[in-house]
Amino acid sequence: MIYRIDVSPVSNLTDRRGAALLKDIADLNLSGVTNVRVSDVYWLKGDIERSDADIVGRELLADPVTETFSVEQPVEKSFTGQAVLVVHNPGVADPVEETILKAAADLGVTLSGARTGKLYLLEGDFDADTLTLITNRLLLNPIIQHAVTPASVIFGENPVYDFALREVDLLDDDSALCAVGRDFCLSPDEVRVAADYYQKAGRKPTDVELETLAQSWSEHCVHKTFKARYNLDGQVIDNLLKSTIARATKQLDKPWCLSVFVDNSGVIDFDGEYAVCFKVETHNHPSAVEPYGGAATGLGGVIRDVLGTGLAARPIFNTDVFCFGEPDMPYEEVPPGALHPRRVFKGVRSGVADYGNRLGIPTVNGAVLFDERYTGNPLVYCGTAGIMPVWAAKPGQQSPGDLVVLMGGRTGRDGIHGVTFSSEALSDKSNEQSFSSVQIGNPIVEKRMIEAIIQARDERLFSRITDVGGGGLSSAVGEMGADTGVEVHLDRVPLKYSGLSYAEIWISESQERMVLAVPPQHFARLEEICRGEGVEVSAIGEFTDDKKLKLHYKNHQVCDLDMDFLHEGRPQLELVATDRPSSNPEPSFPCPERLDDDLLQLLGRWNTCSKEWVIRQYDHEVQGSSVLKPLVGRQSDGPGDASIVKPVAGSQRGVIVSCGINPAYADVDAYNMAASAVDEAVRQIIAVGGSLDRLALLDNFCWGSATDQAALGALARAAQACADLSLAYETPFISGKDSLNNQFRVGDKIVSIPHTLLISAISIMADTSKAVTMDFKSPGNLIYAIGRTRAELGGSAYYAHRGCIGNGAPAVDTAQARAIYERLAAATDKRLVQACHDLSEGGLGVALAEMAFAGGYGADVSLSKVMRDNDIIRDDTLLFAESNSRFLAEVAPENRAAFEEVMGMTPVALIGVVASDDRVVVKGLNGNVVIDQGITDLKNAWQRPLKW
CATH class of the missing domain: 3.30.1280.10 (Phosphoribosylformylglycinamidine synthase subunit PurS)
Structure with missing residues (x-):
């Protein structure tokens, strides 16, 4: 019935x-x-x-x-x-x-x-x-x-799968080989290597073997562009990742880095007893075609990355960063086959919020950016941090005879070919071609699974764990069994519905699944725990000692692959790259006598305005550990620089998290864009009371073409910038992820996203009671500008507001920046700083306005006192330049001498005072007033665009 x-x-x-x-x-x-x-x-x-x-x-x-x-x-x-x-x-x-x-x-x-x-x-x-x-x-x-129509069937019958082993001919003809490669998403070189392997084996490959190679060798899973051999204008770079970012981390060799670049997330020491891990993932293409489900499963996936790190970590907070087309884009300008940016924005926000809120994990940090080039290809970054005992921080290792145990959700047709879909460019046909590539999430199943796994970890019931993400079981089980071998019976995998073939079962990316290596004597106890939490668990095979991947389906062997070939047989890409500097027209316009309207319009730009509409729909209080929230100030609606969480009850130690991102700089210089992203993430940690001690970084590169020589040159220079800044600040990278081919094709036209690099930073704070917020605290307090301002407006919000790009994107003087960071960290540690705000998009003008309306007090400031290069002779340059490594700090008069002594010879200047009234007054270089605005008007301009 x-x-x-x-x-x-x-x-x-x-x-x-x-x-x-x-x-x-x-x-x-x-x-x-x-x-x-x-x-x-x-x-x-x-x-x-x-x-x-x-x-x-x-x-x-x-x-x-x-x-x-x-x-x-x-x-x-x-x-x-x-x-x-x-x-x-x-x-x-x-x-x-x-x-x-x-x-x-x-x-x-x-x-x-x-x-x-x-x-x-x-x-x-x-x-x-x-x-x-x-x-x-x-x-x-x-x-x-x-x-629904009269012909719709609500409860349809699923077809029954009749087993038939499918073998594939790999003929000597090159065009035929390439055709097979296209069918299985293998490149010509990859399918030729596969053909040679099977020719030596004297047999044809099965379809599931080729599917396994395609998943394991996909850009999404193996990051082959970052591991390629580059010819950059004659300079050979063998493996870009190892030559830059990973090299810097290895060179720094920090003892508090417990596990880096070898697991699902990076792990650092927290207090000797506990360790903290952090991972940021992307879920761009699924979110482009199904915003809610794509974003929700993006967050669910990165939560499982943390759960599958070491011997399992409990998630303690989430982060998210979104890049969309502008929400007010006319519908007639949306490319055919793409969703409107407003719909993508709302769907993505809902997906991430619903998943995180239902799991009871606070979302504490992030950003939202807009550019019309993201319209067909939005970027959705989701991050999660977790905590675990130090003994569980490193990856485990199974023994032959350990059971392959699948836990969590059932396997369905959703998510099939998700990694190959994510590794290719989008087009106006993607909506029609990606039905099975979009995963469907269920956070309640994941919540139950988390609780079961943490119990099992504490009883040490499993020897190894990983999540089932991109590539499904093919990647999860295949990677776990790389050093031993593994045998799996696919007909033992619990299914959502009948009708799935053995290949579909193996590569499905259905959500909320984990794979564990469990000694046989512990399986009964694991089953008991899972029954108590309402979690399905099944033994689907066992690990072997023959270094083979063997798959069976109802007593039929359907796969027999050498692990060495699966994981080491992929041919290395050979790429040609060139460093092609951008050349944009340099703007030329007179400096306005008054800058009130410019400041108001900058505050109201999509990229600068308040993101409160987004933030309020996340729960950033759940678990009761948030010290600094995303919004701060008198009315808790000012833009905090970073967030702080105390993950261990009874301890004052905390975890600080921040992010840096500004793709607009990449239109000028990719190296400076990457350096600026690192510097922004680091200085936001410093702004809230952190230090360079025990500060780790994560990189997430989202690029357009993975073959265009100029794009690859920009990628190489950006990676080098990351390495240079890492070494200069002694802040190692512990994890990362790239997402390439972020392009949208309509007919013969291809729109690439701007080169986009997200840098996330995580730091350990010894005493969270010393945390500093960005809102002004008291009239009469002194306002200091810290750092040197340079004529760096290329890619700035001010130039964009005036319809241009310009040249001279902000660079980083690492020696000066490090001295500033160390001195300012010492000053906040001595409780000499009442408020601090980093200067980023919109420069000093936007930062000053934000501090004022967040605190409810005005300010009286003189630009002539700001430390600056001699070639700055315009008020708008000084007010809106986005030079790196700068802060505004509020200091009580009685702490003036002590603060200035601690800051020493770093570029620091007393530029004004916090006012008792509600007006922000800024005097220009010649002493004339260039801004005189009430904080209510400034705040309204800032909040108006996203007051949905």
């Missing part, structure tokens, strides 16, 4: 989802829709009565205070407007189904299936074309959903 239950808001309450949708419809410039109502729809299947459906609706699905429900009385039957009912496509996992089945069983109702949908009821005077536009742009994503 199948029953339908509709759950709707009670009539006397505002339908908030309907109101939000009505606003989105208005954003489409569509008229005629006057009211929208949104209901949840559930279908229950099983040997049940109407009374059972009533129990589930009343006790489980509807909130008795705010909602009403009906069984078998669809809301649209009594509705005179237009109704659209949206459900998941056949074969797409419904993440709510398992929760409904479990909760219904707890109520004594046994169901065999459940489905969910959304019912949209639209009132007004509009035509069918308008409804179609609203449906396709706002109500559903065809990748995973469709609108």
